[in-house]
Amino acid sequence: MLPARTRKPPTFGHLLALLCLVVSGWLNSPMVQAADILLTGIEGSPGVQSFTQALRELRPGDNVRFQPVAELPPPGELHGDIRVILLDLPSLDWRLQDTQGPPTLVLRISRLQAQQRLSDTLAPRLSLLWSDPPPGRQLRLARILLPQVKRVGVLYDNHSEFLLKELRQAALPLGLEVVTERWDNTHDSRPLQALLKNSDVLLGLDDPDLYNPKTAKNLLLSSYARQLALIGPNAGFVKAGSLASTYSDQSDWLATLDNLLDQPPASWPRSHYPSRFKVSSNAQVARSLGIEQINEASVAALLAEGERHP
Structure with a gap:
């Protein structure tokens, strides 16, 4: 009977190469790619800037920015990978002018406001986050x-x-x-x-x-x-x-956004009360x-x- 062949322990070079492969794969995985998150509204008031900064601090790996709606092109001209967060009704009116456009979260809209602007139909790629208490x-x-x-x-x-x-x-x-x-x-x-x-x-x-x-x-x-x-x-x-x-206060809304932004936009609910x-x-x-x-x-x-x- 032949003697059992002993397995040689991996060398330092082998371990280092394996570690490089793992780290490279992790860095290039979709889970850690920075998301482009655009908040927009009629103006960048101190409250809006504070909210944007708070979301930026909550998601340091993403590109979180605010841009007034008047400075934006039509929604259909925005890159499809951008995730848009609407902060007021004028920004919703801007988004509704085009059925094309990136996935969009409509933050703190009331049931009545949605009914008046959308009636019983919901524009594609919109997720409405209700301000009304359930x-x-x-x-x-x-x-x-x-x-x-x-x-x-x-x-x-x-x-x-x-x-x-x-x-x-x-x-x-x-x-x-x-x-x-x-x-x-x-x-x-x-x-x-x-x-x-x-x-x-x-x-x-x-x-x-x-x-x-x-x-x-x-x-x-x-x-x-x-x-x-x-x-x-x-x-x-x-x-x-x-x-x-x-x-729900600002911290509750930030937590709601953070949770949704962790998910692919295709899984965003059509409408949602903050949990x-x-x-x-x-x-x-x-x-x-x-x-x-x-x-x-x-x-x-x-x-x-x-x-x-x-």
């Missing part, structure tokens, strides 16, 4: 803070009526009934008063025709005169006097309604846990 999340917030509620009152007009179907679908598994009143003339309080009589809580839609500085006083005084809380429609209205709302969010509440309003102090972080964590395990 209806189901807002309803669960109402259920956590006010577990006794059964009937959720909702005001709407011809602009926001299309949101009611989704809201009712979200309310069904929670055992909640959505009660609605059309409010086309905000100077006429009768629809509001009728809704208050038939509701346990009000849920505000992010419709600026209904919820704005001119209507806030009537809405809030009328609801609290009946000891009814208003949930939403956004964090800004909480400061005015609604009980609470969910919202990261916070809860804002009005302590003075809570006390007036006899509600215990709201721990915003705990409520947000409870809502997030419910979304992970419905």
Whole structure:
């Protein structure tokens, strides 16, 4: 029998050559190639510049830049590998002028804004990131803070009526009934008063025709005169006097963008609510309604846990 041949250990030269091959392949792999990320809007305000810088710091391996929309060519003339992030409605109007163009994320657009500009059709290669709090999340917030509620009152007009179907679908598994009143003339309080009589809580839609500085006083005084809380429609209205709302701040949006930019554009969702969010509440309003102090972080964590395990 022949003796077993012993395997010679690799020499330093062999190891070095192997390491060079591995490193070369890693550096040339698509996963580490720098992406060209273009943010655009009507102007580079200090807030826009701050946001761009924050995204640049979050993605140091990419080329992140801002350019005013007025300085851009038509979308179809941009290189197809660019990833575009739209920061306002004028930049969306620019993008919609051409069905061709690079994959585009539309940041913080409301459901009403999209409906007015896109109707029921969605332009190709657009991904809409909603600024509205998700209806189901807002309803669960109402259920956590006010577990006794059964009937959720909702005001709407011809602009926001299309949101009611989704809201009712979200309310069904929670055992909640959505009660609605059309409010086309905000100077006429009768629809509001009728809704208050038939509701346990009000849920505000992010419709600026209904919820704005001119209507806030009537809405809030009328609801609290009946000891009814208003949930939403956004964090800004909480400061005015609604009980609470969910919202996403800049850090949440940056995390959302960072996650999407890690994915190939072909896998971007056509529309998307940010998965990261916070809860804002009005302590003075809570006390007036006899509600215990709201721990915003705990409520947000409870809502997030419910979304992970419905």
